[in-house]
Amino acid sequence: MYDPSAIESRWQTWWEENGTNEPDLDAAARPFFNLMMYPYPSAEGLHVGNLYAFTGADIYGRFRRLQGDDVFEPIGYDAFGIHSENHALKVDTHPMELIPSNIRNFERMLRGAGLMTDWSRTVDTTDPCYYKWTQWIFIQLFKAGLAEKKEAAVNWCPKDQTVLANEQVIAGLCERCDTAVEQRMLSQWFFRITDYAQRLLDNLDWIDWSETTKTAQRNWIGRSEGARLHFPLSGAAGAAGGVAGAGEGTEGGGEREGDRIEVFTTRPDTLFGATFMVLAPEHPLVERLTTDERRADVEAYVRAAATVDLVERQKTDDREKTGVFTGGYARNPATGEDIPVWVADYVLMDYGTGAIMAVPGHDQRDFDFARQFGLSIVQVVCSRAALPEGADPAEVGGGEAETAFVEHTADEILVNSGRFSGMAADAGGRAITEWLAGRGLAAAEVNYRLHDWCISRQRYWGPPIPIIYCDDCGPQAVPEEDLPVILPYVEDFRPTATGVSPLARNPAFHAAACPACGADARRETDVSDTFLDSGWYFLRYPSTEFDDRPFDPARMRKWLPVSSYIGGEEHSVLHLLYSRFLTMVLHDLGHLEFEEPYHRFRKHGLLIRDGAKISKSRGNVILPDEYIARFGADTFRMYLMFLGPFQRGGDFRDSGLAGPQRFLKKVWDSVTAAAAAGRTGFGDPGVERALHAGIKQISDDLEALSYNTAVAAAMDYLNTLRAGGRTASIDEVRPLVIMIAPVAPHIAEELWARLGGESSIFDHAEWPAWDESKLVVDEVELPVQVNGRLRATIRVARGAPEDVVREAALAEANVIRRLDGVAIRKVIHVPDRMLNLVVS
Structure with missing residues (x-):
């Protein structure tokens, strides 16, 4: 009788006692590093989304092992961070007590799911033996000039009371708690990921990743080609002289940086149509440009803008435009005309330079603003086909505000643009940039949407940033021999809205001696972003037994880059981008021989339940424990893979488990009957042909992660075996047992043994081969x-x-x-x- 509970318990114990999932990392002939995204150990325990991802990765690893690879499949726990700390606050339990308990529960659940995990190499990001090396990585970047502390506008989550990286803000909301994010000016630690923007972009052309994931990274990096333009300040605000005459352009070039407004634009061809400028309320030139008679209005507007949350400010298309005139002017470098400088909250300090040249004739936001405040609108591009016959392009343009807005078209030419009128827009933009560059007023530039990675967190539950501040020597890295900087037990770890970390309330931690001069100094009290922990964890797995190095060079050469990585696409511009950046940096610093971390990445899909998104608020969360207890891990694994294409996801319905359950019982009955009968060979050509067709399809489908169709093919073959009530031979069922082993490993182990195979099936079976001639x-x-x-x-x-x-x-x-x-x-x-x- 098929008893999943007894069989699965027996084989999980056997795997553990025999170390069957612990490859010899030094002797492996065909190393294959099969990585799955490690979970954060929440108090709720393993949820079905975790198991869906882990099962898909595990199936692929078991498939490769049956093909002869030495598969290394480790797992760990992403246990630091805001989510864990918030839950600890909610249940009034210190995270140093709560997290170990959660990890024990997760390990119990993961073992019960039948994963092919090497438990001897588990990592835990809260273990000082691990975060010692997280701090070491920070120090490497600091010494290389890639970690710097600077005053900047940062994203502040008022609920979590900490700074967030740009990548952790989704549509203006905190990606963890959906609270509207505010902007604050704070001194924070940043990693200079922007130095690697082009390289991160270029490598996407050749790495073997899911296309949707690569597209998400390309869009986030956001390369744009254009020009940086200088608009000299005019009148009393400017220190570089008066306004240019009525002629075309200004000489410029002598003004200092504070005597001009800089903008980046992808459309320098429209410069002749810039009729005003707009600064973000936080722009440092606002105060200088504001005249005395306008100061009260400007200061009131800036104060009001500070109360508008970032979500609202980003709604630039559907919000009513508001703004205030500073009283100051800047010179359009192309026309030489003074144009007014306004302040408006639809311009964000975090994007570009925090200033824009407003071209209301050809930008909808600027057009709406110009109409709102009665500002000049000039047309400077038009479709070549729309140009009236015989018209002089240099004299086209102007018009009433109601009619002057012109959409961009593919065949644009410049009009009303002086000597450049009549040129194609692209060529005209380049010519205008070159013309102004000769006068020190422009430079061709490539810009990126990507911003530097803010890694400071004003929370408790994280690795302390390993920096000591000395009044004489400045910031100093903690000496490597003094690592780790241990996170102390702090009774009151609750964050505050002040922007100061709870560690600052611990004088014993805060006080330190300067590593350079020995004088009294103070430690950094911020902790690092949990995405730094996860940005390198895969490098640690093969080297967990080494205490004197983060990763062993010989192990790195043998096992890295990761052979196959499967995970969620929600990490496209968080973990996946950061881990690529850290790998490149460590490569450049001579610590790694490769610059991309993963040979292959595939994203998995998402599950819904009965047509609705799975969430606590809907009350449809799926906890695997109860299903595994009722149906067995093999049935649950098979159902998760059968309910839809793995890379798209599917709809979880309780009724769907009956099919895989019946199938596995039929497999059991057929194999045990064949073993009892003892018949070998193939007496039926149709069955033999079905077998070879099944081997081919299942092999192809597993390689492509098409698990649902692989399971369907196994079901079809079983139906052929059992047609008309026939009893199959041992040779007919043995390949079936091997082919279902990646999906249903426990029953496969048991049936393999009953067919006389030496345990484990994953060590002693060979993946069956198909014969093309048998498919005819x-x-x-x-x-x-x-x-x-x-x-x-x-x-x-x-x-x-x-x-x-x-x-x-x-x-x-x-x-x-x-x-x-x-x-x-x-x-x-x-x-x-x-x-x-x-x-x-």
Whole structure:
């Protein structure tokens, strides 16, 4: 009798006692590093989304192992961070007590799921033996000038009371708690990921990743080509002289950086249409440009803008435009005209330079603003086809505000743009940039949407940033021999809205000696972003036994980059981007021989339940424990993979588990019957052909992560084996046992042993090979008679047995009509020749 509970418990114990999932990392002949995204150990325990991802990765690893690879499949716990700390606050339990308990529960659940995990190499990001090396990585970047502390506008989550990286803000909301994010000016630690923007972008052209994930990274990095333009300040605000004359352009070039407004634009061809400028309320030039008579209005507007959350400010298309005139002017470097400088909250300090040249003739936001405040609108580009015959491009433009807005088109030319009028827009933009560059007023530039990675967190539960501040020597890295900087036990770890870390309330931690001069100094009290922990964890797995190095060079050469990585696409511009950056940096600093961390990445899909997104608020969360207890891990694993394409996801329905459950019971019955009968060989060519077709399809499907169709192919083959109540031979069922082993490893181990195989199936079985010649379908045309008269002709495989031929005959419409109301008394079957049904 098939008893999943007993079988699964027995084999999980056997795997553990025999170390069957612990490859010899030094002796492995065919190393294959199979990585899955490690979970954060929440108090709720392992949820079905985790198990869906882990099962998909585990199946691929087991498949490669059966093909002869030495598969290393480790797992760990991303246990630091805001989520864990917030839960500890909620349940009033210190995270140093709560997290170890959560980890024990997760390990219990992961073991019960039947993963092929090497438990001897588990990592825990809260273990000082691990975060010692997280701090070491920070120091490497600090020494290389890639970690710097600077005053900047940062994203502040008022609920979590900490700074967030740009990548942790989704549509203006905190990606963890959905609270509207505010902007604050704070001194924070940043990693200079922008130095690697182009390289991160270029490598996407050749790495083997899911295309949607690569697209997400390309969009986030956001390369744009354009020009940086200088608009000299005019009048009393400027220190570089007066306004240019009525002629074209200004000489410029002598002004200091504070004497100009800089903008980056991808459309320098529209410069002649810039009729005003707009600064973000936080722009440092606002105060200088504001005249005395405008100061009260400007200061009131800036104060009001500070209360508007970032989500609202980003709604630039559907918000009513607000703004205030500073009273100051800047010179349009192309026209030499003074244009007014405004302040408006639809310009964000975090994007570009925090200033824009407003071209209301060709930008919808600027057009709406100009109409709102009665500002000048000039047309400077138009479709070549729309240019009136005989019209001079230099004199086209202007018009009323209601009609002057012109959409951009593919065949644009410049109009009303001085000497550049009549040029194609792209060529004209380049020519304008070159012209102004000669006067020190422009420079061609490539810009990126990507911003430096803010890693400071004003929370408790994280690795302390390993920096000591000395009044004489400045910031100093903690000496490597003094690592780790241990996170102390702090009774009151609750964050505050002040922006100061809870560690600052611990004088014993805060006080330190300067590593350079020995004077009294103070430690950094911020902790690092949890994405720094996860940005390198895969590098640690093969080297967990080494205490004197983060990763062993010989192990790195043998096992890295990661062979296969499967995970969620929600990490496209968080973990995946950061881990690529850290790998590149460590490569450049001579610590790694490769610059991309993963040979192959594939994203998995998402599950829904009964047509609705799975969430606590909907009350439809799925905890695997109860399903595994009821159906067994093998059935649950198989169902998760069968409910839809793995890389798209599917709809979880309780009723769906019955199918995989029945299938595994049928496999059990068929294999145990074959073992009892003891028959070998292939007596039926149709079964042999079905087997080779199944091997080919299942092999191809598993390689492509098409697990649902692989399971379906196994079901089809089993139906062929059992057709007509036949008992299969050992040779017919043994390949089936091997082929379901990646998906249902426990029952496969048990049946392999019952067929006489040496345990474990993953060490002693070979993935079956198919024979192309066996896939050729050799068919014959067979006449079907009823009482000796021809009623139909059917095509069946050569050598097909009587029951198969009869079933095909009884599906023919003409035969069905002739059998209506009569009984079949006798069946005369001449193999490959004819079938005669004798009826009365």
